[in-house]
Amino acid sequence: MTPEQLADAIHAALTAAAADGVAMQVPDRGRVRVERPRSREHGDWSTNVALQLAKGAGMPPRQLAQQLAERLGAVPGVARVDVAGPGFLNITLDAASAGELARSVVEQGERYGTNDTLAGHVVNLEFVSANPTGPLHIGHTRWAALGDALNRLLTASGADVTAEHYINDAGSQMDKFGASIVATARGTAVPEGGYSGPWIDDLARQMLAERPDLLELPEAQASALARTRGYELQLAQIQQTLEDFNVHFDVWFSEKWLHDTGKVEEAVARLREQGHVFDQDGAVWLRTTEFGDDKDRVLIRANGEPTYFAADCAYYLSKKDRGFPQKVYMLGADHHGYVGRLKAIAACAGDDPEANIEVLIGQLINISGERMGKRRGNAVFLSDLLEWIGTDPVRYSLARFPADTPLDLDGEELRKRSNDNPVYYVQYAHARTCNVARLAGEDGVLREDGFDPSLLQHETEATLLATLGDFPRVVSQAAQLREPHRVARYLEELASDFHKWYDECRVRPLSADEEITDLHRSRLWLNDATRQVLANGLTLLGVSAPERM
Known part of the structure; x- marks a missing residue:
């Protein structure tokens, strides 16, 4: 007898008791569940259903539990039912009934454990969402592991999930990225706020191999070329690293596409129609304080340039338009301030911020060890962790702790075969x-x-x-x-x-x-x-x- 079959038997006992005159509202089958007792001495399974229904039935929980115990005791495969404490039912199966589970598991194979708890839920699950200006680093690693695991869990529980990576490929950081590649190729200083590191050196060498004329091109043309090609190369490297980490995305969504197709301006117009946009000091604002944000947010600057927040609004509306009632954002430890503003976007868009959007925040991790002590520079790249420790130890170690728990892992310990x-x-x-x-x-x-x-x-x-x-x-x-x-x-x-x-x-x-x-x-x-x-x-x-x- 499986736990589900036992829950079916309990539901049948409740239905029979109600038919025999017990004045209680029989719950839906999905609300009837069994759990393992803390101690094996208390039986194989336990349920608190009598405690839940006793008030409505107008009788003490133990009295209702006793009536249910008598009915359950007659179910084939049930060896004993004990009433414990204020009204718990502790159920012991006979050996044959308990052992039958082994056959059920083997016959179900890979399907065993799947369930329909979240059937009907359509979810957009966004995680990692790294800037394509450098390799994935240790800050991305935790959500890569947990996000992919959550994708698998939601799917196993019946949800229709789309795993999505938001590519931050618009804005000034991309211009600085291209200029940094050109500067490195030419042996000059990178621009202020630009990028430097071994990956920029590699990109510069590859660009020179592909375009030897890069050094002779005008600065603006060379930077534009390096921005486009460098982005393609870096994004491909990010995608390969994630595949090596056994992380898969259904959609790679471009922020630049939102700007190029006018979706950002369209989003501002739609939010204005909702009555939440106002103009002040030459800028365009979204009145997010009406929905719990700590301050109103600028959508369009006084110089006419849209803000990152405007792109966030367009991205949220894109998810809504693509048919995702549930939108789950998995953000890093430095994004606590985003929770309020993202929920405010949902409310301004006409959604329920308590139902249509969920923001999860992951805490920082640190991985120490001999290899880390010998590394050069400050960057800790995911590809280095995989080479040093391996995909399985990193993924499992990150998965076994709650996301909101700061972690300090020992890389040498993770490599041990013990x-x-x-x-x-x-x-x-x-x-x-x-x-x-x-x-x-x-x-x-x-x-x-x-x-x-x-x-x-x-x-x-x-x-x-x-x-x-x-x-x-x-x-x-x-x-x-x-x-x-x-x-x-x-x-x-x-x-x-x-x-x-x-x-x-x-x-x-x-x-x-x-x-x-x-x-x-x-x-x-x-x-x-x-x-x-x-x-x-x-x-x-x-x-x-x-x-x-």
């Missing part, structure tokens, strides 16, 4: 399940030859099965709360439960003379179910599930 390294610990558990299955097959232990879930009676098997059953809830909750770290912590618990089971229960016969029985085969089903859930969870975090280590 059980003290969480990513290694989880990946090794997966590799071990694969090894168990390989060796069992060589011994003639095959799943298709038999399965008797009632044989899975060992204490470690009950614990492992309960943890496997909790995976769909963890995925759903992580998606709803925007907290991928819940999946990482769950995987560590699952790996621990598996290793304990492995130490206590054998899948393979001890010797060639030992008869292969359904116990061996049933444990192989449990082993393979664990392998599947470990793989599914790692995939949600964008981390590989190696078969050998």
Whole structure:
């Protein structure tokens, strides 16, 4: 019996009780849920549904719980139902019912853990959104890992998600970028506020290789050429680094396109029609203070130039026009001031800032270690981290902490192949399940030859099965709360439960003379179910599930 099937049984018991005269409003099936008790002594699953409904039913919670317990106790597969505390229902399944979950997991395969909690939600998820004037650095790394993991979680929970990267390819920084490449190629000083670094040196060399006449061209022409070609080269490098980091975007949206197509002016006009734009001191303003912003914002400067904020408004309206009711912005630690203004844009556009826009802020990270101590300069590039530590350790380590927690990670520790390294610990558990299955097959232990879930009676098997059953809830909750770290912590618990089971229960016969029985085969089903859930969870975090280590 899966947790979903048990929740179905509880809902059926509620419906039957209401039909028999209990004066309560039966909730929708989706609101009836079970959770794992903190202690295994309290059963396999627990529900507080009696506490939730007792007031409406006009009776003490324990009295309602007792009525439900009697009905649930008669459900096939339920061994015992206890009423605990103020009215909790603690449910223990019989071994056969609990063990049946192993077959369900294996048969569902990659689909196990997916759910429809967010079905019908259409989401635009924007993250990273780096300036294309240099390589991705450590400041982009956290949201790259968490944003992609959240994309996977939302999708697994039924949402229709578009992952989007906003390219900041307009404005004075792009002009300075082009001028910096030309200055470096010519051996002159970069302009004030320009860019310098090894990537600018590389771009200058490549530009000279492609256009040897760059040195002879007039300054303005050379800078324009370097801006265009340098942007193409740098954007391609950013895209490749993200692919190497196992991060994928559906849309790469250009800020410059908003300006070139008149979308910024159009946005100002639309917001004026909404009644929130006013003119003052020769500039055009948006009255965002009406919606909680700390000050009104300039859209068009007195010199006629649009502000970055005007482009932000046009970008928001573009998302709305493209059919995204939910817009999730994932911003860096230095963007706290953007929360109020972005929500004000939503309100000025006629949307509900509490429903149509969500702004997540990630805290800073620091990765120390011998390699970092030897690096030159101040930049810490994502490509360097991947070369030094590897994609899996970086992604997993960033995923296992809440986004609002500042991190100080030790790069040398992340590279260690030991059980003290969480990513290694989880990946090794997966590799071990694969090894168990390989060796069992060589011994003639095959799943298709038999399965008797009632044989899975060992204490470690009950614990492992309960943890496997909790995976769909963890995925759903992580998606709803925007907290991928819940999946990482769950995987560590699952790996621990598996290793304990492995130490206590054998899948393979001890010797060639030992008869292969359904116990061996049933444990192989449990082993393979664990392998599947470990793989599914790692995939949600964008981390590989190696078969050998």
